[in-house]
Amino acid sequence: xxxxxxxxxxxxxxxxxxxxxxxxxxxxxxxxxxxxxxxxxxxxxxxxxxxxxxxxxxxxxxxxxxxxxxxxxxxxxxxxxxxxxxxxxxxxxxxxxxxxxxxxxxxxxxxxxxxxxxxxxxxxxxxxxxxxxxxxxxxxxxxxxxxxxxxxxx
Amino acid sequence: xxxxxxxxxxxxxxxxxxxxxxxxxxxxxxxxxxxxxxxxxxxxxxxxxxxxxxxxxxxxxxxxxxxxxxxxxxxxxxxxxxxxxxxxxxxxxxxxxxxxxxxxxxxxxxxxxxxxxxxxxxxxxxxxxxxxxxxxxxxxxxxxxxxxxxxxxxxxxxxxxxxxxxxxxxxxxxxxxx
Numbered sequence: 001x002x003x004x005x006x007x008x009x010x011x012x013x014x015x016x017x018x019x020x021x022x023x024x025x026x027x028x029x030x031x032x033x034x035x036x037x038x039x040x041x042x043x044x045x046x047x048x049x050x051x052x053x054x055x056x057x058x059x060x061x062x063x064x065x066x067x068x069x070x071x072x073x074x075x076x077x078x079x080x081x082x083x084x085x086x087x088x089x090x091x092x093x094x095x096x097x098x099x100x101x102x103x104x105x106x107x108x109x110x111x112x113x114x115x116x117x118x119x120x121x122x123x124x125x126x127x128x129x130x131x132x133x134x135x136x137x138x139x140x141x142x143x144x145x146x147x148x149x150x151x152x153x154x
Numbered sequence: 155x156x157x158x159x160x161x162x163x164x165x166x167x168x169x170x171x172x173x174x175x176x177x178x179x180x181x182x183x184x185x186x187x188x189x190x191x192x193x194x195x196x197x198x199x200x201x202x203x204x205x206x207x208x209x210x211x212x213x214x215x216x217x218x219x220x221x222x223x224x225x226x227x228x229x230x231x232x233x234x235x236x237x238x239x240x241x242x243x244x245x246x247x248x249x250x251x252x253x254x255x256x257x258x259x260x261x262x263x264x265x266x267x268x269x270x271x272x273x274x275x276x277x278x279x280x281x282x283x284x285x286x287x288x289x290x291x292x293x294x295x296x297x298x299x300x301x302x303x304x305x306x307x308x309x310x311x312x313x314x315x316x317x318x319x320x321x322x323x324x325x326x327x328x329x330x331x332x
Contacts, residue, residue, distance in 0.1 A: 032331040049331065053321040066322045077305040080319040087332045098323055123309040139226050139246035143178055143219035145302070150222070 053084075065101035067108070074107075076114035076146050079121055086112055090124045106153050114146040166199060169277075170208045171293040173286075177217035178304045181257040185264040187298065188212070192274050193265065205270070209277045210298070211290060216253035216282040220245065230259070253282040 031046040060069040067074070074081050085093050085100075085108050092109045100108060115121050117140075119133025134141050155163070172191050176184060190196050194206035220228070228245035249256050258280055265271050279290060308316070325331075 030325055030327060030329055030331065046330070051325045052317065053324045056318055056321045057324055058320050058322055070322060072322075077303075079306070079308040080311065080316060081322060083308055083316070084322055089332065097326055097329055099326075100323075118305065119307070120305055121308045139244070142225050142246055142249060143217055144223075144225065145178070145180075145219050145221055145305070147221060 065099065065104055067104040068101060073148075074111060075148055076111045076118065077120065079115055082108070082111055082115050083121060083124060086121070086124050088124060089126045090116060090121065090129075103153050107151055110151050111148075114148075118144055118146065167206070170296060171211065171290075172208055172296045172298050173211045173213065173294045174298040175214055175284075175300060176212050176257060177214040178219045179301055180220065181215075181218045181260040182264075183301050184218075184257070185260040187301065188261055188278070189264045191298065192261070192277055193270075202270075205273075207274055207277055209279065209293070211286055211294060212257060212278065212280045213284045213286060214282070215257045215280050216249075218249075218257060225249070254280040 030049055030051050032049045034045055034047050036043045036045070058066070058070055060066060062069050072081070076082070085098055087093060090112075092112050095102070095105045098105060098108070116125075119136075122129075122131050122133055125131060130136070170191075174184065174188060188210050191208045191210050194200050194204075194208060197206050199206055225246040226244055230243045230245065230248050231240070232243065233240045243251075245256055258275075258278070261278055262271070262275055265274060279286075
């Protein structure tokens with residue numbers, strides 16, 4: 001009987017009022033994670049950095065997505081454009097980050113894959129990559145190109 | 155014969171030497187271009203019975219490019235003549251064995267099979283890299299234009315060029331750089 005009466009009050013309070021962190025500073029800023037080794041201690045800190053893209057940003061005139069409004073026909077050899085949609089390890093950025101429409105996001109992800117297969121972005125690869133396309137396995141080391149008209153998007 | 159006419163005669167029948175850089179070029183598209191120079195099809199004096207073809211030096215044949223996955227889709231067939239002597243070699247395998255062979259076969263197959271074909275092929279000089287013997291190189295007087303532009307890799311641009319290229323999107327404020 002005694003055990004039945006023991007009620008988990010603390011659990012109820014936690015469920016009713018979940019712990020909220022309160023911050024007085026704007027959390028939402030572009031951050032870079034830096035690891036600094038000082039003696040024996042490793043300090044990992046998020047540093048607010050400017051993206052560096054603001055002065056070179058294209059102006060959009062309408063409400064379409066950035067690529068649709070610019071009217072660009074991006075090819076897989078335009079690595080200076082494609083690399084803007086890629087993380088430093090070669091991963092495609094998600095749509096909530098790129099802000100593209102559904103079609104252009106799909107098309108851009110295919111273009112990224114094409115450029116990577118053609119070995120045009122060897123510096124944007126995972127850390128385990130050999131970087132040099134000539135060192136790839138088997139037939140993948142030979143030069144190849146792609147036809148953008150083969151991209152089929154509904 | 156007047157001196158001018160004599161020079162014109164020499165210029166008409168002299169063999170011209172062309173050079174072609176095959177890096178990032180489709181060998182089958184370039185074969186259609188090279189064959190015109192090898193057979194002399196572009197000359198007004200061309201006739202099938204008139205041997206007026208030129209020499210073509212092809213450099214960087216190891217750097218040819220094929221579209222998509224054609225390196226593993228294109229197959230070269232050979233038969234020794236004995237039973238069970240058939241063999242199929244993928245294009246990349248052939249290219250690994252001899253980096254001039256894919257282009258050579260492409261040019262050979264682009265021409266009609268007649269008695270002239272073997273002699274026309276002798277005027278084609280293919281080199282896997284850009285090292286050409288000086289005795290051949292001193293004859294060259296024309297460069298054949300490449301069909302497709304050579305792509306530039308991202309690491310070949312300077313850091314400033316990459317940074318100052320017009321940007322289409324900006325990263326959102328809550329994005330953590332990786």
